[in-house]
Amino acid sequence: MSDAANEYQGKATMEKITSLAKRRGFVFQSSEIYGGQNGAWDYGPLGIELKNRIAQAWWKEMTQLHDDIVGLDAAILMHPRTWEASGHVENFTDPLVDCKKCKSRFRADQIPGENLSAKKCPDCGGELTDTRKFNLMFKTHIGPAEDTASIIYLRPETAQGIYVNYKNIIQSNRMKIPFGIAQIGKAFRNEIVTKNFIFRTCEFEQMEMQFFVKPGTDEQWFSEWKKRRWAYYEKLGVRMDYLRWHQHGPGELAHYAKDAYDIEYLFPMGWRELEGIHNRSDYDLGRHTQYSGKDLQYIDQDNSSERYIPFIIETSAGLTRNLLMILCDAYDEEKVADKGNDDDWRTVLRFHPAIAPVTVAVLPLMKKDGLAELAQDIRAELREDFAADYDQAGAIGRRYRRQDEAGTPFCVTVDYQSKDDNTVTLRYRDSMEQIRVNRTELAEHLRKEIKGYKRTK
Numbered sequence: 387m388s389d390a391a392n393e394y395q396g397k398a399t400m401e402k403i404t405s406l407a408k409r410r411g412f413v414f415q416s417s418e419i420y421g422g423q424n425g426a427w428d429y430g431p432l433g434i435e436l437k438n439r440i441a442q443a444w445w446k447e448m449t450q451l452h453d454d455i456v457g458l459d460a461a462i463l464m465h466p467r468t469w470e471a472s473g474h475v476e477n478f479t480d481p482l483v484d485c486k487k488c489k490s491r492f493r494a495d496q497i498p499g500e501n502l503s504a505k506k507c508p509d510c511g512g513e514l515t516d517t518r519k520f521n522l523m524f525k526t527h528i529g530p531a532e533d534t535a536s537i538i539y540l541r542p543e544t545a546q547g548i549y550v551n552y553k554n555i556i557q558s559n560r561m562k563i564p565f566g567i568a569q570i571g572k573a574f575r576n577e578i579v580t581k582n583f584i585f586r587t588c589e590f591e592q593m594e595m596q597f598f599v600k601p602g603t604d605e606q607w608f609s610e611w612k613k614r615r616w617a618y619y620e621k622l623g624v625r626m627d628y629l630r631w632h633q634h635g636p637g638e639l640a641h642y643a644k645d646a647y648d649i650e651y652l653f654p655m656g657w658r659e660l661e662g663i664h665n666r667s668d669y670d671l672g673r674h675t676q677y678s679g680k681d682l683q684y685i686d687q688d689n690s691s692e693r694y695i696p697f698i699i700e701t702s703a704g705l706t707r708n709l710l711m712i713l714c715d716a717y718d719e720e721k722v723a724d725k726g727n728d729d730d731w732r733t734v735l736r737f738h739p740a741i742a743p744v745t746v747a748v749l750p751l752m753k754k755d756g757l758a759e760l761a762q763d764i765r766a767e768l769r770e771d772f773a774a775d776y777d778q779a780g781a782i783g784r785r786y787r788r789q790d791e792a793g794t795p796f797c798v799t800v801d802y803q804s805k806d807d808n809t810v811t812l813r814y815r816d817s818m819e820q821i822r823v824n825r826t827e828l829a830e831h832l833r834k835e836i837k838g839y840k841r842t843k
């Protein structure tokens with residue numbers, strides 16, 4: 387572990403992140419007034435802005451910057467045969483054990499081997515049940531009759547919506563292999579253990595891209611997508627020594643995968659999967675051919691109408707898990723004074739300005755003497771191009787701290803001098819440095835700062 391990582395481990399904890407997220411309106415527990423709903427979370431005003439920005443950054447990267455990738459928004463409810471074909475009905479299971487004494491429930495693969503073999507609860511020492519397979523798909527019924535014919539599932543991944551539309555998209559958009567389809571959407575898994583805040587939840591969002599390639603070129607595309615996804619996080623401003631690769635060993639590989647790597651992030655509780663990059667071979671389209679009876683072969687018009695079932699390279703990231711990563715990565719506590727009280731420290735979220743929920747906050751030094759009106763005027767101008775906040779409540783130092791905690795990279799302060807010479811103070815979140823900028827140059831200045839941002843702390 388790097389020195390930076392060690393220091394970080396002492397600073398950000400999941401408790402601090404969870405409490406900041408609640409205090410500042412990033413994330414709330416679902417149905418909190420009823421005691422909360424396990425595995426589900428609500429995104430508050432700052433949280434939804436951050437989530438939207440992360441989704442937009444991914445969408446831009448995966449669709450707008452590529453000629454050969456198009457988007458899709460498929461339904462959550464799909465024909466139940468989809469999940470037989472995908473292998474989820476049969477294989478999407480976790481091994482489950484219960485403690486007969488304290489009633490705790492565990493994933494058998496997540497408790498120490500000696501507890502499992504001795505059938506001894508790791509929490510209370512009570513007797514554990516035999517391991518049984520537990521399917522993670524949420525099952526419900528469609529229509530008024532609750533019989534087996536009406537069973538329908540909430541999708542456990544967005545990928546299958548892409549596979550069943552692959553022919554539609556080839557025909558409607560005249561796509562030629564290699565090409566990709568990207569999708570962002572909700573997925574649901576009946577997870578046995580949901581802990582660590584929003585890391586593993588029953589309702590979450592995924593950002594998936596499925597890239598269809600000619601068999602034989604799959605390994606080359608697989609390594610290309612590994613490179614691209616790694617570069618994406620670098621561009622997003624993530625600290626790269628908090629990321630690493632993990633290759634799935636033979637025992638870990640999913641039933642569909644030929645090869646698989648995870649990008650792992652060093653969360654406060656340790657290294658955990660952030661995104662998976664998978665070579666899914668021709669498994670998916672092969673199975674959908676078999677189960678639907680439809681011919682899903684690709685016909686290569688440019689190559690004597692050669693026919694084949696494409697291989698699929700998948701990049702599968704959690705949007706909500708990315709949001710947690712971004713919060714952990716941005717979190718910092720910095721000593722800024724030495725007076726021996728709480729004000730010596732500030733909590734700051736060092737978001738990249740391109741994804742910060744609020745880009746710029748405009749603050750009048752005083753409410754009186756026309757400063758509030760002038761500040762509102764400047765804010766009205768800025769909000770056309772930036773996520774611009776306005777705050778006039780409390781001492782200016784407190785307001786800066788509030789914006790630091792929300793991760794706002796720039797504050798613009800309007801003071802008496804502003805009335806005279808049309809300049810404002812621009813304060814940088816990271817360095818706390820302040821410079822004077824002419825109002826007419828402010829927007830352009832901010833644009834340059836956002837584009838050229840490099841994290842220094």
Ligand code: ATP
Binds near residue numbers: 575588589703704708
């Ligand atoms: P894990 O081993 O952590 O259960 P997985 O290998 O089953 O995850 P995938 O099916 O590859 O995960 O899902 C792709 C991505 O979706 C993961 O990398 C993760 O970011 C996200 N994801 C999966 N399950 C959850 C969940 N329960 N809550 C939040 N995000 C999830």
